[in-house]
Amino acid sequence: MFKVLTRQRNKRRFLTMSLAATSGMLSLPPECDARDDTTRWAFLSDTHIHGNPQYRFRGFCTYQNLRKITDQIGADMPEGLVITGDLARSRGSADAYENFKSLLAPIARERPIHLCIGNHDHREDFRLAFTGSARTAAIEDRHIVTAMAGPIRMIVLDTLLYVNTFPGMLGKLQRVWLETYLGASDETPTILFCHHAPRADLLDTRRLFEIISPARKVKALIFGHSHRYEFSQRDGIHLINLPATGYNFTGAQPVGWVEARLTSQGGEFTLHAVGGNTNQHGSKRFLHWRT
Numbered sequence: 135m136f137k138v139l140t141r142q143r144n145k146r147r148f149l150t151m152s153l154a155a156t157s158g159m160l161s162l163p164p165e166c167d168a169r170d171d172t173t174r175w176a177f178l179s180d181t182h183i184h185g186n187p188q189y190r191f192r193g194f195c196t197y198q199n200l201r202k203i204t205d206q207i208g209a210d211m212p213e214g215l216v217i218t219g220d221l222a223r224s225r226g227s228a229d230a231y232e233n234f235k236s237l238l239a240p241i242a243r244e245r246p247i248h249l250c251i252g253n254h255d256h257r258e259d260f261r262l263a264f265t266g267s268a269r270t271a272a273i274e275d276r277h278i279v280t281a282m283a284g285p286i287r288m289i290v291l292d293t294l295l296y297v298n299t300f301p302g303m304l305g306k307l308q309r310v311w312l313e314t315y316l317g318a319s320d321e322t323p324t325i326l327f328c329h330h331a332p333r334a335d336l337l338d339t340r341r342l343f344e345i346i347s348p349a350r351k352v353k354a355l356i357f358g359h360s361h362r363y364e365f366s367q368r369d370g371i372h373l374i375n376l377p378a379t380g381y382n383f384t385g386a387q388p389v390g391w392v393e394a395r396l397t398s399q400g401g402e403f404t405l406h407a408v409g410g411n412t413n414q415h416g417s418k419r420f421l422h423w424r425t
């Protein structure tokens with residue numbers, strides 16, 4: 135059921151978006167050519183779905199939050215979704231993944247959904263729940279996905295080290311694979327996704343940046359884990375920390391998801407806050423890719 139789809143770009147949809155752009159309805163980064171191909175995606179993180187749909191944490195019902203968000207996304211379907219891990223709460227389980235899949239099913243039937251695996255996911259239960267999902271078999275027992283999205287290449291990495299403990303790690307095999315893959319790929323602007331926040335809890339952050347900093351095609355790294363909505367940079371690579379859909383750790387942070395319009399030049403990121411601090415709801419952030 136939760137099959138990742140490969141979809142040809144819908145020419146009519148692209149035409150509609152192009153018309154919207156030229157009429158000023160579509161807000162693109164300043165120097166972005168309106169004729170440039172744009173792909174619109176929904177980025178989510180830290181859904182923390184429990185086996186019990188009534189489960190609440192910090193006053194948030196994670197199941198209801200994701201249902202509200204999937205309703206929002208389904209009402210104006212993007213090209214696809216990426217969810218950067220901690221799909222389950224708190225050690226992963228078969229019933230948690232069944233609830234997660236049932237919430238995403240209406241979208242999964244229509245659009246690709248790329249999943250990261252986080253420290254609150256259970257590798258074996260995840261594998262059983264998502265058997266058949268597209269992934270590269272580059273490294274056994276690591277959930278790695280590569281996909282093209284309009285003008286962008288996406289690489290979904292796996293940073294799960296131990297279940298229900300905070301630190302994460304790519305590991306040497308995955309780093310070697312990434313370096314080789316980047317070296318063999320063309321110059322298509324590339325966005326990396328993983329669960330763990332670099333510096334904070336990704337133990338091989340320094341080694342990761344030794345690989346991606348010189349690879350100019352790498353434009354951004356998108357992750358979750360901290361349940362914070364933040365933008366920063368390292369070596370010109372944009373670091374985008376997605377808010378959690380499940381719950382925040384502090385009332386200052388939103389709970390919600392991010393809508394991204396991506397081009398070969400940059401991206402526009404819009405926050406959709408459904409709870410927590412909603413002051414930034416609707417706020418847009420424009421980023422330009424390094425050259």
Ligand SMILES: [Fe+2]
Pocket residue numbers: 180182220254359360361378
């Ligand atoms: Fe989390």
